Amino acid sequence: MGIKKPKYLESRELFENAMGYARKEAAKISGMRNKKRLIHAREKARISLMADYITEKIDLYIKSFPLVSELNEFQKESVNSLAELKELKKKLGYLFKLNTVIKNLKKKNLAAIRKSDSPQKVRKTFYGRVLSLKKDVVRVVEELNEIGRKIKEVPEIKLIPSVIVAGFPNSGKTTVLKRLTGSEPQIAAYPFTTKKIELGYFLDKYKEIQVIDTPGLLDRREEERNLIEKKAVNALKNLEGIILFIVDLSEAGYSLEEQKSLLEELKKLGKKIIVALNKEDIASEEQIGKAKELFSEFELILTGEKDKELKEKVIGKMQ
Numbered sequence: 413m414g415i416k417k418p419k420y421l422e423s424r425e426l427f428e429n430a431m432g433y434a435r436k437e438a439a440k441i442s443g444m445r446n447k448k449r450l451i452h453a454r455e456k457a458r459i460s461l462m463a464d465y466i467t468e469k470i471d472l473y474i475k476s477f478p479l480v481s482e483l484n485e486f487q488k489e490s491v492n493s494l495a496e497l498k499e500l501k502k503k504l505g506y507l508f509k510l511n512t513v514i515k516n517l518k519k520k521n522l523a524a525i526r527k528s529d530s531p532q533k534v535r536k537t538f539y540g541r542v543l544s545l546k547k548d549v550v551r552v553v554e555e556l557n558e559i560g561r562k563i564k565e566v567p568e569i570k571l572i573p574s575v576i577v578a579g580f581p582n583s584g585k586t587t588v589l590k591r592l593t594g595s596e597p598q599i600a601a602y603p604f605t606t607k608k609i610e611l612g613y614f615l616d617k618y619k620e621i622q623v624i625d626t627p628g629l630l631d632r633r634e635e636e637r638n639l640i641e642k643k644a645v646n647a648l649k650n651l652e653g654i655i656l657f658i659v660d661l662s663e664a665g666y667s668l669e670e671q672k673s674l675l676e677e678l679k680k681l682g683k684k685i686i687v688a689l690n691k692e693d694i695a696s697e698e699q700i701g702k703a704k705e706l707f708s709e710f711e712l713i714l715t716g717e718k719d720k721e722l723k724e725k726v727i728g729k730m731q
């Protein structure tokens with residue numbers, strides 16, 4: 413279930429395009445012998461067509477934004493951490509109001525033109541009034557275009573049982589993700605951050621399981637996370653699933669103690685934790701023994717086996 417993708421609206425050209433379109437279409441009206449009636453018909457058409465052109469485009473644009481109620485918990489957190497949902501609602505509401513003003517101006521001026529002897533004057537007044545709204549429309553659409561751009565970047569994380577891979581950089585998270593899913597990870601942008609999220613999927617019999625690697629997110633203490641990262645981590649809490657904590661047995665970047673202390677931090681997420689002891693092939697007997705003792709309170713697996721067995725072990729521990 414993907415998130416709705418907001419449209420982009422070129423608001424600066426919208427009004428000029430509407431006027432051009434209305435002029436061209438109205439000029440096609442013919443077949444009236446009475447010159448005065450012809451002018452009347454054309455001016456009336458110019459009002460209608462100009463208004464409809466703008467309001468239809470704006471209506472479609474407004475509808476292309478997701479409703480807050482259509483977002484799942486994860487998406488809400490993600491959008492929220494970038495564009496405040498309240499702001500989005502307010503801006504959409506304001507644009508809706510501007511659109512209603514244009515619709516009402518159309519009604520009013522169509523009524524006026526019927527009784528008027530100078531239809532051109534009525535049409536020009538109408539154009540003037542509509543054009544006076546252009547600045548506000550352009551401003552709010554520009555702001556909405558920007559929010560829409562950010563919404564489009566919300567990762568397509570599904571609300572299905574997930575394996576959230578955690579651990580220090582280079583511990584082997586991406587490698588494990590690839591081994592579990594048998595494919596290259598899908599890369600998705602993490603909203604309002606420079607971070608990227610990696611996603612993959614595998615089947616447990618008929619059930620789809622999602623694997624997520626969040627580089628740079630679950631590898632630091634809570635105090636070290638900025639507000640956006642805190643939001644992002646909170647969003648992960650809404651996912652059903654387990655944390656698969658990858659330990660680099662070879663201690664290439666971080667000691668086993670440091671890795672243990674990061675794991676303590678991740679307990680705060682309140683999820684079942686499985687510890688995967690990785691890089692057994694380049695670790696010493698001593699490192700392996702020490703790790704088994706250090707992480708003994710957790711469910712342990714060793715990753716040094718065939719992919720199929722690794723997957724089965726993870727599935728087994730997920731129940």
Ligand SMILES: Nc1nc2c(ncn2[C@@H]2O[C@H](COP(=O)(O)OP(=O)(O)O)[C@@H](O)[C@H]2O)c(=O)[nH]1
Pocket residue numbers: 579580581582583584585586587588690691692693694715
């Ligand atoms: N020897 C060995 N190297 C591994 C193992 N798992 C991962 N690596 C290597 O460790 C490096 C970091 O792995 P990567 O999956 O990118 O780590 P990430 O930063 O946690 O995603 C890469 O060069 C991998 O090839 C393993 O089990 N044994």
Ligand SMILES: [Mg+2]
Pocket residue numbers: 585586587625627
């Ligand atoms: Mg990685």
